[in-house]
Amino acid sequence: MSAQDIVVLIETQGEGLADISLELLAAARAAAAGTGGQTVAVLLGQDGSRYAPQLSAADRILVINDPQLAAYAPEPYTAVLQAVVAAEAPRAVLIGSTSIGWDLAPALAAKLNAPMVVGCRAIAVQGTALAVTSTFCGGKLTADVEVTGSPAVLMVMPGSFRPTAEAGKAQVEVRPSPVAVTPGAITFEKMILPEAGDVDITQQDVLVAVGRGIQQKDNVELAEELAQRLGGAVCASRPVVDQGWLPPTRQVGKSGMTVKPKLYLALGISGAPEHQEGMKGADLIIAVNTDPKAPIFDVAHYGAEVDALELLPALIEAVGAGK
């Protein structure tokens, strides 16, 4: 361990590693090259060893096994991570901007009285400081932040770093938890999977996506009509789902689905980083938004700065009877 090391919290999803884990390792390798430290992957779970072969970009892989860590619960995870990070005393801890990361990163920063930056997209070493670039305010502002305290707790936006082919020493250290792991006040009960029967938007070639600009539930029908003519389906950004206008199975983005259709037609969606995370891999992205500064235009191939509700009837007519 070294005060120049970069620690990465590894996350799993389903039976595999979450994509963010390999992205974080790439970011950590680049940062560790600047600090002269090592890249340390930390895996918390019941049997984390099985993921170690996929973590070859790390120099050290700390696998903390405990039955109480089999399912995520915030208190035991925070306690163990805090103990591991306190013992490693690294320069920085990289945690994904994920459902778990939103619990653990701030809690860790609070416990360690450590500086924290949200929405990190780039990390560079500048002498004794870390130069971190983040986006916030829905992707409308970029912040250049100098972090002098250690360990810096950095919440990294998914999709900000490409996984690296570089290999580290990948020394695996399987350990019991450094602290007694007991159930906390918050305990896992069960996973709830989405109800079957709705359209699987991850399998659609054409998606007509609606956002806040659709204004009211009745207007979703217009998007439905267009989607039908294009042989596709309607999906949405989070505010539309939060309003109950479409079910969670239609949500695209960080807390929803990741889609890669041939066409993603974004209507009235500003394109916050959390939404872009789920759709920027589409073959063709056409965005319609009245705000010329909407971040969606940064990932779209074509854009129209008009009211989606005024364009929709014309578009329905223009595509005719459809496919």
Next chain:
Amino acid sequence: MNIAVVVRQVPDLIEPLEIDASGAALDLSSARFIVNEADDHALEQALLLKEAGGGSVTLVALDAGDVDDTLYAAAAKGADRIIKIELDQESPAPQTAAAAYAEAIKPLNAELVLVGVQAHDELQGVLAPLLAAALNLPYVGVIRGVKAEAGAVTACKEFPGAVMSQMKVKLPAVLGILAAEQPPRYVPVSRIRAAMKTTQFESAAVSPPAMAPALTVKRLSPPAAGQRAEILQGSETEIAARIAGLLAGKGLVK
């Protein structure tokens, strides 16, 4: 159940965001502020829990800008008490804000504290878990839906792919709300006006310790444009025709 809810004001992203003369902070004087959307959901969730099982809802907010409009709307929706925190800082660090909220919330002996899981202007920390740490209470966030039971609540934590993890939360605790079980309720202007006549705000003078996170925001700027879309010009009819042509070129429409 007695519930405390934190409500914050955030810059409206529909309006242009101006950077101040220092180049490292938002020009708050030019920003239009709105209620933080996730906090609005936290209030709605609290009201739903109260309606289902009784108790009270106490709103806690920093006294800043035109927060009164938000607070009167909350009173009209059904909040029982509203406490404004007097803090002599325009843009406190999240750690300082968390300490201030904690100081105001502690005397309430709330069984449940609900906060929006995120505010879009958070850069140096996330209030909800920092508040839980300041209150020394357990925390879980990214919650969509809460049900009450004896001495506990059941909360659903959202994961990608519309997957939820159902968690049992013994009280007292802090939850970071992503979305309430139903959208925040609409309240007519007439009821807000009535609330303005009858609602008495309480005041909490707090003195949180100075928090100085070891970081400095050096510069704010609009994000560097990536590929930037080719903008289609013309009337709606002309743009629609262009899009139809693009789709035809890709074999996506006849």
